[in-house]
Amino acid sequence: MRETAYAKINLALHVRRRRDDGYHELETLFAFVDDGDILSARTAAHDELRVSGEFAPQLTDSFGNIAAKALSKLPRTGGILINLEKRLPVAAGLGGGSADAGAVFRIVRELHGLPDDWMKRAAALGADVPACVESVTCVGRGTGTDLEPVENDLAGTPVLLVNPRVPLSTGPVFDAWASSGDGQDRGALPDGSASEIAREGRNDLEAPAISLCPPIGDVLAALRETGASLVRMSGSGATCFALYDDRKALTEAAEALAVNQPDWWQMQGRLR
Incomplete structure (x- = not known):
């Protein structure tokens, strides 16, 4: 399988009140570009993540990689070998890691299906991950995990x-x-x-x-x-x-x- 981890951009990002847990309420308009990191996957005896590409050297902790964590969050039989071509810069406001995790969710969904609580599992990985799973334009509220549909008249821009x-x-x-x-x-x-x-x-x-x-x-x-x-x-x-x-x-x-x-x-x- 081959999946694009679509680059996430925030067309707007409003920071609202401070929550009791120390985080701030956010209101954002998520949008996604039709390009990004590239993930290729195949079934394997056990889970494995291999990283290549221009920005691979910045991902030094293979166990801490969010794509690897996404694999471990999703129950299934059999393993998956994923090759991640890191084309998006790291710590860049593009949700690169979250986009990679979202692509992993789509790969697992295609091969094995997702558990009913996949949204909760995605949110546990990061605030942008739930939006990155479907990678469609939407409004995010709360910490960014409460998603609402929006009329997408910017598609193709x-x-x-x-x-x-x-x-x-x-x-x-x-x-x-x-x-x-x-x-x-x-x-x-x-x-x-x-x-x-x-x-x-x-x-x-x-x-x-x-x-x-x-x-x-x-x-x-x-x-x-x-x-x-x-x-x-x-x-x-x-x-x-x-x-x-x-x-x-x-x-x-x-x-x-x-x-x-x-x-x-x-x-x-x-x-x-």
């Missing part, structure tokens, strides 16, 4: 992902948001279709992420000069995305960035 090749962990970004003057509830996610929510929404973590990783600001500025219809940081960074009205505009933007910023990572695709 050309999207460019750009990362300055600087890893940025989520925890410090939330800490910076909480300790900054901007660490307050600025209001709910707007209602409407995916395009309306994306256009009228925001990413509350953008400013604190830039304070920790200034190159994010450079990426956003460069993307805004390409004529994109929407430019924003995804998740807690450091990846940023730009949406375009047509593929030609995206291609021209990507080519220009490759010349002007050859060290930046980028991926082209369309929203699912």
Whole structure:
């Protein structure tokens, strides 16, 4: 079997009230790009995960890898050998690990079926994992695990992902948001279709992420000069995305960035 672990982006991300457990309520619009990490799988005597690809060296703990944990969370008979081609940068706001776990769930579903409580098992792995299992545009609330359908009028939209090749962990970004003057509830996610929510929404973590990783600001500025219809940081960074009205505009933007910023990572695709 072959599965794509679709790159996750947050078209909008609103941080709301602080919960009793220390986490903050989130409201986000999840969307997924039609490209990402690649997983190939086959039945085997026992479970095994092999990792290759550009960003494989950053995954040094094979036992702590979320894709391996996903395998261990799903009961079945027989093992599965998975080869993971790591094409998405790590700690990049793209839900790369969560996307890998979501792809593992789809592989197991195809081969053996999933248990009735698969959603609970997915949430135990990470807040983004339940959304990544189906990898369709939706609204996430709570810690991001309470999912709601949304009118997806952005399907097929050309999207460019750009990362300055600087890893940025989520925890410090939330800490910076909480300790900054901007660490307050600025209001709910707007209602409407995916395009309306994306256009009228925001990413509350953008400013604190830039304070920790200034190159994010450079990426956003460069993307805004390409004529994109929407430019924003995804998740807690450091990846940023730009949406375009047509593929030609995206291609021209990507080519220009490759010349002007050859060290930046980028991926082209369309929203699912």
